[in-house]
Amino acid sequence: MSQQSINVGASPQVQYLLRLGDSCLVLAQRISEWSGHAPILEEDLALSNMALDLLGQARGLLTHAARLDGQGHDEDQLAFLRDERQYLNPVLMELPRGDFAFTVLRNFAVSTWLLLLWRRLEGSSDAELAAIAGKAVKEAAYHQQHAADWVLRLGDGTEESSARMRAALGTLWPYCNELFDSDAVDAAAAAQGLGPDWATLKEDWRAQFFEVLAEAGLELPKDSAYQSQGRRGIHSEHMGHMLATMQYLQRAYPGGVW
């Protein structure tokens, strides 16, 4: 690794933006791992499209976070030159892509959450964030529909597909708690009108998530007490491996561009 790592400041505003921006960035990375590997060509394109939508959202958010951080960094430096503990995405986003069932179920959980979040952020006191949200709402709405459709097909499909959905739900469920975690960063964001406390999205998310699970014939999971801590930079064992792949080019060829 020939490139020095960078750190970002601890301002709540920057942290709030990075939690969201890193969520989009890391999920984009995981979804893009399907390029060339999806079960059918059409889904290969659909998943790649989705990864690019998320990457676009991440670019806007990281650019804005870098500007507010005021250390002269740009989106690329934030995306590729931070160390693991500096990434603030919930652990759910970094879990390995798993099988197709896990991928579509996670996409459904995250897109439902993002759609609720983006809708609230459209009214942000931060005009830049509101503009990013305005564009992202349409993308998230399509992602949600696409994922929900697959959750229904697989959950209510064959014995094999339904078993895979149940297994995916078992793996994913404990990590969903973190999507509704709440701390001083959320409180500051809510007080400034920057964006909602994530905890306030919980009720709507559960209603939508459970409705589709029920329709797919999947048993609703029991609540888990597990609380992952990705939002505070404490990640799973998968994060370092993912970052090694993701950061390789910028670390090996500093400042490399297309």
Next chain:
Amino acid sequence: MSSNTQNEWPLWEVFVRNKAGLDHKHCGSLHAADAKMALQMARDVYTRRQEGTSIWVVLSSQIVASDPGEKGMYFDPMEDKVYRHPTFYELPESINHM
């Protein structure tokens, strides 16, 4: 073979109308389990570079096509009927755009 065929998703023809266009143009085909999936896949495969504002999908099996073997009988007789084009009429001056 016949059991394989039943397990395969049927083929759909995709038609896309672009921003400026009035008609949906045929742009390709894809396999999908049902109409909803076909529309969604058509969106992801055929409109990802801003090609479209509307999509139609139709089961390929529902299209009735003319027989290529009857091409001569069907279309050749039209070759020497130039008078079927309205180029031999004097247009009244009041008609400006034809």
